[in-house]
Amino acid sequence: MRYSGLRVITEGLFGNRGWRPAWRDPAPKAEYDAIIIGGGGHGLSTAYYLARNHGLTNVAVLEKGYLGSGNIGRNTTIVRANYFLPGNSEFYSHSLKLWEKLELELNYNVMHSQRGLINLFHSDGQRDAFARRGNAMINQGDDAILLDRDGVRDLLPYLDFDNTRFPIYGGLLHPRGGTARHDAVAWGYARAADKRGVDLIQNCEVTGIDVQNGRVTGVQTTRGAIRAKKVGIVVAGRSSQVAAMAGLRLPIESHILQAFVTEGLKPVIDHVISFGMGHFYISQSDKGGLVFGGDLDFYASYAARGNLPMVEHVMEAGMTLMPMIGRARVLRSWGGIMDMSPDGSPIIDKTPVDGLYIDCGWNYGGFKAVPASGWCMAHLMATGESHEVARRFRLNRFATGHLLDEEGTGSQHNLH
């Protein structure tokens, strides 16, 4: 069933009784051409692009909980293409282009809002680093504008320019950066994949990966064994556990990242803003809540909840940067489990097991990557070759020293 404004009106006139389920609830079949483990954003988009780009529709997505139950529904919804290292630049650029057509592609309004993202800087050195980044973005074909202090003040007059510990020197504006409605991305891909014949199987936990003679043959699940010659692991913070089922040890550590939302407020912040002297980034959702976050809690964890020191740090950063938000009240905080890699960049690659593929290491930048990650993972699974915009996301790059370390913090998983 196609969604449109006209359909909303006609259904409304007839009591909204005609809406049908967004996706089927199929029982797992005994065999598929390909299995995607993980029904989050990346897994669902992988399944969608397998069907759409490669005609592979005999595909199952196995999700241990409900669709979109992981980080796709626990992030701060930021969409951007402002990386500067070759390898990352082209990938996120590709992703942003997919975002820009996503509503029409999926026939689902994911509310992608290109309201502009501003990274603030607070020293000459930071400005130089952001200039390098901005130039890389332009060279890639994306957009960037370097703002001086007055330029920032014109856009964000409510920041504290006068009485603050780390004065604002300027900002790098990425006009095409913005936000999207996170859950809608999962649901949009799920509905579109389902429509192309993909089986989305919820409450189906993978308990084992069957490997014979170095080749994957299928998976064991809480709903029985399922055979497949191609299996993709797309499970973010749970990557280590699932990969271990196939005897693999990954360069991944799982960490908590907290995020926060306030009670609804009338429009007051029109951009995505990121502070440069302490992790803090903020935007306002269409519903009116201020959505913001900071850095990891920094210790390995699967608890999906955080502790107070980072909460307080984030709030203190908010108060020094934009003290006008002081009287907004935090309504809810939550934590996601981040698959942190040793250089802060992802992995989309084959594994030493034939037919077993992995897509992980999204650190805390996975949301914006959802379209391109699915696109490239589907390409890899369908063709056996890395997609050209993901060719540096190799599993062995840590061993070889071909790193993609945007933060420059080195092989310590929690620092990216």
Next chain:
Amino acid sequence: MRIDGKGRIDRTRPVTFTFDGKAYPAYRGDTLASALIANDVRLVGRSFKYHRPRGILTAGSEEPNALVEIVGPANVTPNTRATVQEVFEGLVARSQNRWPSLGLDLMAVNDLAAPFFSAGFYYKTFMWPRRFWEGLYEPMIRRAAGLGRLSGRHDEGVYEKAWAHCDLLVIGSGPAGLMAALAAGRAGADVILADEGAEPGGRLLSDGDAPAWLGEVLAELESLPNVRVMTRTTVTGAYDDGTFGALERVGLHRRPRPNLPRECFWRIVARRSILAAGALERPIAFQNNDRPGIMMAGALSAYLNRYGVVPGKAITLFANNDGARQTARGLMAAGLTVSAIIDSREDAPDEPGTTVHKGAVVIDAKGRHGLTEITVRKGAGEFRIATDCLGLSGGWNPSVHLTCHLNGRPRWSDDLAAFVPSEGAVPGMVAAGAANGSFSTHGCLAAGLAAAAQSLAALGMTVPEVALPAAEDAPYRLSPLWAVPGRKRAWLDFANDVTVKDVALSAQEGYRSVEHMKRYTTQGMAPDQGKNSNVAALAVLADATGRGIAETGTTTFRPPYTPVSIAAMGAGGRAEGFAPQRFLTSDQASRDRGAPMIEAGLWYRPGYFPKPGETTWRQACDREVVMVRSSVGVTDVSTLGKIDIQGKDAGRFLDLVYTNTFSTLPVGRARYGLMLREDGHVLDDGTTARLAEDHWLMTTTTAAAGLVMRHLDFVQQAFCAGWDVRFISVTEAWAQFAVAGPVARDLIASALGHTPGLPFMGCMDVTIQGVAGRLFRISFSGEEGYEIAVPTRFGEALFRDLTARAETMGGGLYGMEALNVLRIEKGFITHAEIHGRTTAFDIGMDKMISPKKDCIGKAAAARPGMTGPEREQLVGLKPLTDSALTAGAHLFAQGADLTRENSSGYVTSVGYSPTLGSFLALGFLRNGRARQGETIRLVDRLRGVDVLCLVTDPVFHDPTGEKLRA
């Protein structure tokens, strides 16, 4: 309407407040909600989506409707619960989310379009044309959404954060909490009793007239030095290992006073805790159940008993349990009319003094701005009752929220038709009383005592004698009723305008998991966080999907329990409080000379020292560079990290942490060292001097001082704990000044009274004007350079002394800007170059990795990707024409398209060199060392710079180092 003789308000202290510009009388002790009720104001807010007129639903922090803006002298606080805000003289409140006024809200047109605003409608439309989203649809949606308004002005209010530690934290001071605190207090435990309310007592203050024993218990608690009663304090979050967050409303209930915090965010650390937070009454969904005048039955009791007000003259009640009878009796005892009780249970008991309609339900309510009439269905018949106030009771939900904060899932109790806490969900926490599903007062008292006994046993303390006061012990009888079937909208989540239909539609569309339903409908995501509606919504979902409630499960409650202001949790961060400030001993002297002070990490360092007539920083910087190159300059370098290292294994230790060898360094000499991270990238650089056989002084960069200390601690404790090596930071103990330039030696000689005769990279103890200090001959400028260090107390004096001497020699002070140009001219690197991605190979120092020994980072630096022509290598760049350069520019081969693929490097540092009369840059260029002599295009598209540059060696000035060694 105010009722004589009832309530705990102070009738001797009348106050006046305003709401939407109109002044009203009230008493000290009123909340804004009770004061509005006393003045017969029924309409206080508008709903989120449909802008429906709304009144007051509850008497607590769970209020979904009565959210207002509080207007203070300096700023406005949106989304304040009228049910929590206490009234004081001069309080100004106004309604929110309405335009132009509360009575006439044009956005209420949404209510008429409701059929098209079904759950998730926005996911299905507004997609075309694409560019209309940011331009039209989204701004429209944003303007309509949201509740209160931030003023946009800085919040200059006073806030604080504090720590409290105790043996036992008791959360809630109702009957269970009081008994627990009393028992633990008598046992000698350090107790914190925290309660959200303005006075302790909880439901004892609301259910009826407070019992006499309450005062005695409170007096005893007050008298116990080990018991701390914290009122107006909401425990908002449970965190790991007995840590709790709590918000105290310190000054919000009174006229602002200078320095008195508005709020305090507490971190309470407790060995054990008792959750006695009570229970929340739940509404029943039926058509138009959101009319102003419809209120929770328990809230009616609270308003009557605590504040002496009632919101109507002809009161009706709609319940599925016996609990509402207490409300009815209380009202009637106070002389008020209870027109009828509509009880959904066929076997409901009679109630003397009023009519009970058994097996009946309310199916509709009339009165857009205030309830006038309800329609009741009993069997096949329907009838109407005129009423201006309907009390609802759908049963009670234990306040399990805190038990969920550590991922615990509450347990469904069929008996109570409610979720109850799972035992052990928060380690060390025991739930007691209504929070644990024990609803009678006697049950709460007994449970509080039992919880105290359990907690005291765990603390190794003895339970004292505590006699339980006599109290009612009525059984809790209820027949679940969540939603009355009807054709029109029946509200579940009042605040977010989620109706029974929305939940059913969610299930119909396949959003059947409880999380999908929540996210699709926004159920429970409003300011009340679903406190009033989650369980009913689950029940409706369970019904729609044909599952039981237990199977459907519940969404998770996450901190905070009630919303907490960013200012409270971020107290201290405002303005300069965000991070400590570190000041040099020369700080005042530099400011006296007009130097702008620049943040360098936590330090402040002078940018440059302007002279009369200089109008730009560049003029000052150029002058200072020329001064250093031609005579002598003085600058404060005390921010560099200084680590004192001692022990007979210190040399060996240095060999391990540096790439190059130190153990062979003679006493009295210093050496430049390169330090790698274990992953093979450059961590830091600096000089380390050997002061004596077993005594060394390491210097780090300003930026990496803390990082290096932590790294050294790790290496030492993890890999060589048994070695004879000890180190400690002495950064703060020494003030250190660089003296550089062709006549630096003369200046040092004049200051010391003799010429030191120190070779390049030498170090020695000196006495300077009677003070024991250290002298190093090292240079970051390329000129003959010294660094002289004295104990910090003498720093300012020495700085002024050196400055005066320099000035008599034609020299003077130089700042960070000149320092930067000087080091660029010499090709010296800073963290602009060693930015965490560079290897020793990249900066041309791979030869410094000694092949003769192991060092941290050596193995990883040998990975194939860490060296080779594909890597970007440090080069110098000099424009072919007289052009400005910018750091952050990228490098391209001439003729290449400006694409990512063709970018072959970037610029890290630039400066104008008055020495060479040209801009100079350092940067990284792919295979750069082999490309010296090439012409390359430097392009900064952000700033429109496009300059051809010569690729050179990074050392522009005095490449052979003659001046250094002079």
Next chain:
Amino acid sequence: MRLTCPHCGPRDRREFYYYGASEYLNRPGPEAAPDAWDSYLHLRDNPAGVTQDLWYHEQGCTAWLKVTRNTVTHEILAVEAVAGGTK
């Protein structure tokens, strides 16, 4: 979250710096094969359950600590000084 430092006693998490898995203690020898270094620097068991990792009492006694704890429940099972400790 609180850790009981063997020197300082129970302290709030904010006093500590976190490094990573205790694997960092098992530094391969200078002659070790590249695989050993890859494993040491990058590969992790990353258990959902009991793990051992390294914390630094930075705003305290500056001891490096090996902490045994549960990554799912956040329960702290043991804290010991990496260098052994003086008590």
Next chain:
Amino acid sequence: MPDLIAKPALGTMPLNLGQIVLTEAPMLETHSIQPYPGQEKAVSKALKEIGLAFPKPNTWLEKAGLRIVWTGREQAFLLGGVPPAGMPAAVTDQSDGWVTLTLEGPGARDVLARLVPLDLRHVKKGDAARSGLGHMPLILITEAPDSFRLMTFRSMARTAWHEIHDAMTKVEARRAAS
């Protein structure tokens, strides 16, 4: 006598608010003592010469105007004098590295509760702790349950003073309002 003028970190007058007094203590000769591995007993023995021993964690000892304070892992500060020569320990002069503030009076602990994450309910004379004063390093020396010496980095003296002053102001405002 040196010709250079010595300056204290702050040079401020004591601050009285309510019954709480904040003072910049005079600079005291301070040396760090870090025994080499396995030498703690030998160092203690050497310290006997001046009537002291190497202090146990979280404690300080005093004798004849000399005070030795545990300041971290295998580290102590000797305050008020010079350590005996020849100890098997690394010794550095820390006199100029730290500013010492004293905070005294009923309510001093309420002030500290706004800045220091420690449980100070049962502190007594002889207690010492390493911790944080807000975001600053802290050596906390308890002289009596309501009397403390706080040492932090000298360069942070102004921030430390400001933050303690601010906390005192709030404690006093609460007292006045209650």
